[in-house]
Every structure is written in C-alpha cells, then in structure tokens.
Amino acid sequence: IEPYQPDTAPLIMISNNLVYSTKDGSDSLALIGQRDVMIPRYVPDTMEVDGILVAQNGAVQRFYFPGDIKTKLTTYGSIITNGVWTWAWVSGGGAVVSGFRTVDSIYDPNLLYSAPPYFPTKEEFRRIRWEEVTNE
Numbered sequence: 001i002e003p004y005q006p007d008t009a010p011l012i013m014i015s016n017n018l019v020y021s022t023k024d025g026s027d028s029l030a031l032i033g034q035r036d037v038m039i040p041r042y043v044p045d046t047m048e049v050d051g052i053l054v055a056q057n058g059a060v061q062r063f064y065f066p067g068d069i070k071t072k073l074t075t076y077g078s079i080i081t082n083g084v085w086t087w088a089w090v091s092g093g094g095a096v097v098s099g100f101r102t103v104d105s106i107y108d109p110n111l112l113y114s115a116p117p118y119f120p121t122k123e124e125f126r127r128i129r130w131e132e133v134t135n136e
C-alpha cells in the first residue's frame with residue numbers, strides 16, 4: 001500500500017441515487033474513499049444513498065455551491081469520517097443556502113451482524129483513546 005498523499009489520494013463521487021433493492025439485509029455496500037466521499041453539484045433534487053460511506057482521511061460531504069439548494073437527501077447505512085460530515089450549508093440565521101434542505105440519516109441495523117463482503121470487522125472492540133472534556 002502506498003503512503004497517503006492528500007493531493008493524489010482517491011475519493012468517491014456519488015452523482016446519483018444508490019439504493020438497495022431491498023432493505024432486509026440481503027443487500028449491502030461499502031464505499032471507502034482514501035480521501036473523501038462527496039456528493040457533487042449536479043445531482044437529483046431528491047436523492048437516496050444506501051450503504052456504508054467511509055472517508056479515511058477526509059470528509060463525507062457536499063461542497064458549498066451558493067444558491068444550489070436541493071430538496072431532500074436520505075442516507076441508509078452508516079457514515080464513518082475522519083473530518084466533517086455535512087450535506088447542507090446554512091446562513092447565520094439558520095436558512096439553508098447550499099445543499100439539501102432536509103436530510104434523513106437512517107442507520108441500517110443489519111450492518112451490526114452482516115457487514116458487506118471484505119469490509120473490515122473485528123469480533124472484539126478495544127478502546128484506543130478516551131478523553132473527557134469539561135467546561136471549567
């Protein structure tokens with residue numbers, strides 16, 4: 001495996017609906033971007049993306065495109081990101097100015113016991129780091 005190079009690392013662009021044929025656990029998908037998992041500017045007004053979205057060293061997001069507002073995005077699965085995760089940008093007053101006006105993020109409970117083929121899993125979990133932050 002080559003060392004991570006931010007300028008050349010692969011990313012994933014999802015430009016259309018990506019929907020399981022059924023949500024009973026018989027379908028699963030993992031999209032793993034070494035950098036980012038992105039939804040570009042020109043996509044359907046109402047969109048659904050099913051699967052595990054992983055951005056190893058980047059973000060799962062849609063960039064800021066001023067005035068380009070879509071109606072709804074539904075994600076069904078799981079989102080794992082090293083950086084920011086956002087599908088919408090808002091003004092100081094809270095109005096959506098870019099991205100999806102409504103976002104529904106639904107966890108796929110079937111992933112708990114049935115991950116996609118070749119998806120990294122482990123039988124046991126190990127705490128790597130724990131940090132408590134207080135408001136003092």
